[in-house]
Each structure stands twice: as C-alpha cells, then as structure tokens.
Amino acid sequence: MALFTYLLRSSRRLFLLALAASVVSGGAGASFIAVVNYALGRSGDIPAWLVWAFTGLCLATVVTRFCSQNLLFRLSQDLIYQLRRRLIDAILGAPLRTVEKTGTPRLYSALSDDVVVIADALPGLPMVCFSAAFVVVCLVYMALVSPAVALASLVATALGVAVYRLFSHYGLRHLGAAREQQDRLFEHFRAITEGIKELKLDRRRRTALAGDQLDATARSYRRSGVLGLAVFEGAAGSGQAVFFGLIGVLLFCFPLWLDLSAKTLTDSVMVLLFMMSSLQGVLTWLPVLGRASVALRTIEERLERLESAGREPRLPGPAAAFGDWRQVEFRGVTHAYPGAAGEEFVLGPLDFTFRRGEVLFVVGGNGSGKTTLAKLLTGLYRPEEGTVHVDGTEVTDAGREEYRELFSAVFSDFFLFDSLAGLPDADRAAKAEHHLRRLQLDHKVSVVDDRFSTTALSQGQRKRLALLTACLADRSFYLFDEWAADQDPVFKEFFYTELLAELKERNAGIVVISHDDQYFDVADRLVRLDYGRIREEVSRGR
Template structure:
C-alpha cells in the first residue's frame, strides 16, 4: 500500500514520514528527560524543564503535521481512486462490464474503497507510533547494549510468531472478501425482488436460508477466524514486553554477573553493569512503547483488509481495461442532420443461458432511412435487444460494418456515432435531473411535454431537477421518454416501451408520439409485441433465432394518427416561437 501511495504523492508521504520521525524522536527524548530528572540532582531539574517543554512542543507539532499530511494524502488518493474507477467503468465496453457483473463492481466502488479509506485513517497513527518505537529502541541501545539485545531478541521472536499467525489470518480475510461479493448479489436480489419474495413464502425462506444466510455465515466465519488470529497475535506481542519488564526487574539484578561471565568466556560481547538507573529507564521506555505497539498491532488487520481490497480494486481495474478508444477530435464524420444508416453483414455471438451453445446473431443487412418508423419483432431470446445494442453502438460487431451517412463506424468514431441515438431500454435507468443539457429554456420545454405525457399532476421540474421519481413503472417510462425527446437526436430506439403502459397511453404512443417523431425526420426503431399497431410502421422486421427478415405491413390510415401529428407538432412550434 505504501508503493500505491508513493505513486500518487511521493513528496507528501515523505514529509509526513519525516514529521512522524520527529514526533517519535521527541517522545523518546521526553522519556530520557523524565528518567534523568527522576535520578538527577535537584539543582539540575530546572534546566531539564526547558528541554522538557521544547520536546513537548516538538512532539505535538510534528505529530499534528504528520497526521494532517497523511489525512490529506489519504483523502486525495481515495478521491482519485473513486474517480479513476468511475471513469474506467464509463470507458469500458458494455459487454465487458456485463461479464464483470454489477455486484462485483458495486462491491469495489463501495466496500473496497471504504476499506481503503479506513486504512488511510489508521496510517498516520501507525507512522507516528512506528517512529516512537524506533526512537525507543535507539534509546534502549544507548542505555545498555545488553538490554537492547534482550529487547531485540524478544522483538524478533514476536515478529516471527506474529507473521506466522497473521499469514493464516490474511487467508481468512481474503476468503471473507470473496463471500462479500456474493452478499452484494443477494442484497440486490433482496431489494429488487422483494415483491416476489413476499408473495412466495417457500421461495422467501429458501432465499433467506440457502442463499443470503449461507453467504453471510461463510463471511462471518472466515472474517471472525481471521480477526481472532490478529487479536491473539496482538496480545501475544504485548505479553512478551511484560515478560521483558519482569525479567529486567526481578532476574537481571541477580543473574547479570553470570551472564557477564558466560559472555566473556565465549567471547560474545562485553557487558557493562546494569545500574538501577538503567533499569528504571528500561522499564519506563518499555511501558511507553506498549501503547504505540498496541496501536500498530491493531492497525495491521486494517492494513491487511486494505491490502486485499486494493488487490480487488486493481484486479477490477485490469479486467475492465478493455476500454474503447477515445474519439479523435480530427475525425468528425457525423453531422446532427438525419442520415441513412446501413448495417452490412453484421454478426455477433454470445452464450445463451437457455441452451448449452453459443447464440449467433446475423449476418444482418439492414438500411434505416430518415423519417422512417421500423418495428422489430420476435420471440424472447431471438436477439432483438442484442441487435438494438449493436445498432446504437453499445456492442461492437464481430464481423461486418456499420455506415452512417456513407461514413464507416470505426473504433475512432464509435463514441461520436453513439451520440446520434436516444434510447429507452427495457432495463432503463432514470436520473433525477436532466443532465448534460445546454438549453436555458429546458424547464419550459420539459413542462410542456409533461402535460402531453399526463405527468404534470405527478412531477414538477425546477432547474432541470425532477420533484420526484416515486412513480409507477409506466409513468417512469414516460418520464424517460421525455428525456429522450428533449435530446432531439436523429435516431430513436424504444425497447418494448409500451409494455408497461395502460391501453389509453399505449395508443397515444403509437398513434401520436411516433408519428410526431417521424414528422420531425427522426428514424425510429421500436422493439414491440403489440401486433395491433403493426400497420403504423413503415417496415416491420422479424428476428427468428438470430436471422432478420422483413414481413409485409398492411397500411391503415387512422384519424387519430393525423390529429396526433398536429398536436405534438403544434407543441414544438409553440416552444420554438
């Protein structure tokens, strides 16, 4: 994680580490001053008072500076990471995002980033207390080489045993993180499938007991196992230091001469006599070190979880690296005026969930002309939505080419090509405001359409923000249609839009709204099963097992259709005048 921070802000991390080191040295200096004052003469204590005050100022100032720098660094990194992931997701291909799945993406954007944020909150404490421990060890070495060796051996034993225990703990935390992805998927099912669960008690019980509870139990088991090992390791480390204090106070005075003789006999080292003042300084330093060491130990599980979360984020980032090429500003082949669209020998394959085989769409040859209403029909799983995603540029064709206005759609201009489409998909998402519009008279235009969509009694709009989205599915689709209508693009795509509408508004959609779009020169593609309105289409295309054919349309002129154009066109004339 330190390497990750160094990539983002090397100088800020270096400054915070320097301040942490100064804080640690100040703390050790305070211990040395206190130890000297306790064993010194009365006339020397006054001089030590000024040194004590200076060290207090140094310690507090350096500690605050280190914490503030690391706080700013951590929040900057979290901010950049969130935006980087969001931008990468927006740039990734739709098919790649669908393979990753929404549960995994949400888990990384929320849980993993939150875990990293928590670790950055602990990082200043860890660095400051690490500096204190290092300074204390230096002071112990200055007091007595023998005591320093005793502490160093104990720390080496503690670190070795701690790493052995935490290695097993990390394995449990990694497994718990995998089950966390499953939990996100179950929570999505819980919130989005609540009506179905309430209506079917056996399904509800099975979902709760076999799915959600099982994943939650696995998460609890592995997380508890990992954290328990960390807790045991922390207490084991603290216990070793209390043993050190006991050895120094009760064994060292009686056995230090035996240790000196053994060291001299084997030529290991020369050991000076350990005085009571040394022992007092030794005990004070160890006691002072226990609290920083405890904080460091408690932060290690947080850093282990952050390490796992960072790997998950980096894995998501690498797996979503199949990004689409950004549009080249020098390539602007498309204009806002309506143009002829051609799909030439387009094919696309994917795995069908219903059958153990790959589904092949195409080859598709299709021409769409300005001012044309085209109905796309076919059974479930016939490839209608896939064709719509290919048509809108959200899927890349495996073979064939798409031409718009005679210009071929390539990786360099696909983003520009997509901007020619407005769409309401069957699984549409409705934002709570009109994002991305530049029209200053947007509210007036939107209110006029709200009246025609019979939503003015439910929804108000102020500065591009809808007053509510708490609507029925049919009303939400009308609001999504309003947004698409305001976008005013050459191509409109509606994926079973009328499926959730009442008979009255379904009739308005087919006999008023679609003819009004046609009168404006828009190319409209409607995925539908409403055979009672097929006669209103200029062409009707049928998909059957990935093969596209055209079926004859029996034209019927209706009075409502003629009156509809006038009503919607009159609204547009009033708004433009």
C-alpha cells in the same frame, strides 16, 4: 505494504509530509522518556536547559501528531474521491459488455465499501511510523544505557515482526475469502430490495432466498472475517508475549548474568513498557490495515478487468461527423453470448440497412435477439464480426462515441434520471413542462431547479418520463425497446400514432421493438427476428 505504495503513487507529497510528522512525533516521544529518566536520576537542582528540553519535546510530540493526523484526514478524503473517480471513469470508459460481465453488485461494493475501508485505515499509518521512530530512538537510548539490553530488545523486536508476518499471511487469506463472500452478500441485498414485492407474495421463496441462502452466505462471510481478524489478534498477543518475556528476562535473568545497576535495570524496564504501549497501538491497527490491503487489491482487480478490455475513445466536444447521415448499414454483423454449459446464442450474421425518416418495427419472440440488436445498432456493443457503416463510412472504435451521439433511446431496462442536466439547454424546462402536459404527468411531476420534483411513480408513468427525456435529447435516431408494454390504451395510441409520426416528420430514424401487432401497420418496414436471424422483412411501401 501495498497501501504505502499506492499512497506514494497517488499523493506522494502529502503522504510523505504526514509520515515525516509522524516520525518526528515518535522520535520526540521517545526522547521525552529519555529526558524524564535523566531528570529522575539527577540529584540537586534541575538545570534550565532540561526544563526547556522537556517543554519543547512535549510541544513537538503534540504538534507533530496533530499535523500528521490532519494531513492524513485530508489525504483520506482525497483518496476516497480519487478511487471512486477512477472506478467511475473505468466503468464509463469500458465496453458495456465488460461492465455487464463484471456485475453491478461487485462494482457497487467496490465503490461503496472497499473505498471506505481503505480510507478508514489511513489514520493507522501515522501510528505505524510514530511507533517505528519511537522504537528506534528507544533502542538508541538503551544502547547508551546498556548495549546488552539494547541487543536483547532488538532481537525481541525482530522476533515480534517475524511472528506478525507469519500470522498476517494467513490472516489476509481469510480476509480475502470474506471479501469474496461480501460480493455475494451484495447480490443477495440487491435481490431482496429489488424483488421485495415477489418475496412478500411467496413465503417459501422468501425463506429460501432471503433466509437460507442469505444466512449461508452471511455465515461464511462471518466465519472467514472472524478467523482473519482473530489471526491478527493472535499476532498482537504474540508480540506482547515476546516483550513480556523480555521484561521477565531483564528482571530475573540479566542480574544473574550481567553486572547491572538497579538504575540501569529500572530505566530499561521503563523504556520497554513505553515501547510495548506504543507497539500495542500499532497492533490494534493491524486488522484494519489488513482489511485495507484486501480492499485495495479488490479494487485493483476490478480496475484491471475494466481497463484491460480497452478504454473507449471519448469525444472532446459535440459530435459532427455523422450529422447529415442518410442510412446505417450492417454488413455481416454478429454477436454471441456464451452460456454456462458451453452453449451460446448467436445474433447474426446480419446484413441490413436502417434508413433516416423511416419507422422500422423489430418484432420476434423473447430471446430472439431484439435487445442485442438494439445495443449493436446504438453502438453499445461492438460487432464481434462484421462492420457497421454510416453512408458507406465504417464506424471504428475511434468514432464509436461520435456514432452513439446520433441516438436517443428508451431501453426495456431503462434508468430514469431525476435531473435534466446535460440535455440541450435551449428552453429545456419549458419543453419538459410541455411534454409533461402531453403525457398527463403535470399533475404529479414538475420541473424544479432543472430536476423532476419526483420519480416515485408507477412503472408506466416512469416510462413516460423516460420518453420525455429521450425527446428532449433531440437526436436524429430514436430507439424504443418495448416502450408501450406498460402503457394503457390511451398512451399506446399516442405513442404509435402521434409521437412516431412527429419524429418521422422531423426526418429522424426510428426503430421500435414491439409486440403490439395491432399497430404494425404504422411501420414503414417490419423485421421479424427468430433465434438471432432475420426470418422476414416486410416493406409497407411508404
């Protein structure tokens, strides 16, 4: 089983200890039955050693079962952390384009659901080991009582395992289909939560997207999930039927074929009933373990996709190599987006220079490639062709993270963190309060324990907070992607005439993606993009 293999790789010592405790518990439980049968079959006084054996087996069964479960609880929590940590590291380490192609709903469902499904299945593993040890000891005991009955029980057990394997393959296939539909459900959930305003305004669209399409996906998910789980239940029922059939053979056929005493027959049936009870406990966990196998396979597929794209080198400490840069140069840089029907949008080839201490405006229509240019400039995308140079030195994969350390950016699809952790330490709380006053947010937001007291603000106010954190980062190159689009005239004026001038005085490089033509004269240079190509470059001669 894949789950066993993964646990052996990730937490070998703890997992083996838990399994060993489960095996001891199962063996002790089966030995307990043998002691009970022996005590019931005796006549006269009960010897002291039998009492001590009974007591010892009771204690051993309870204590080892407790130890096994406790170890597995610890292991499950460690496993949740390890899997999530590995997924997060893979997401942060993979190229941005790979993460975007994988999709937020797929990654979020792996982090939030698949990991929990695996952790919830771990308590079933000791039960499997307990039952395996229990069955082995019971078979050994029955071999001592009646080799013929032991052989029949062994055949029945093997038949039950074969039936389970036959059913499980079919069941796992349907559980895998349900897991694929779950990703689609997460996409629907995201559309509903993020598009709630639009859906409330449009009844027909709400019915189509949050009704018909969601219901169709949910029905498909439910159908595959129910069928998969039903198959496992069928496997459980088949296993029970095999043992019921064996008990029937013992009761009604063996006495006709073999010379078995009533005591031997009673002991054998009693042991089989205990074996059935133990195996029934395992069978209840089979659907859970099946779902865990599907979840683990899904996580491994997500990780393989992220890690196969190559892990970006990480800096051990602060960047230094490009600290005194003067210019960033594109040499034949291109980037392509493939379309669904085979068409593609190509940005470039671009031959262009960005200079320190200069305000550069990038303008153009929607879809002209402005945001893609921003991601190439900041090192978030690798050029598919061409190279990026800083003062003549090529930015390679090994130095890409160091190159990114030059930039502070507010993208059009920015994310606002409520924590200031990781920003430069020197007086950051005081600086944050200063910027809050300048941006007229101090009456709504304060800094408490290095966090914003709230981020539940309007879009324009949230963008002002994002601008605040960008300024606190104190970098030498700033990029603003449509920052002023959601601002009122007062803050547009502040941004274009005051803030950009302050950053320029600090000798920072500044790139502004904008449609505000009334402020184009603020730029030292203006570049116009059209369908991925530079169609116009205007220098203001400053």
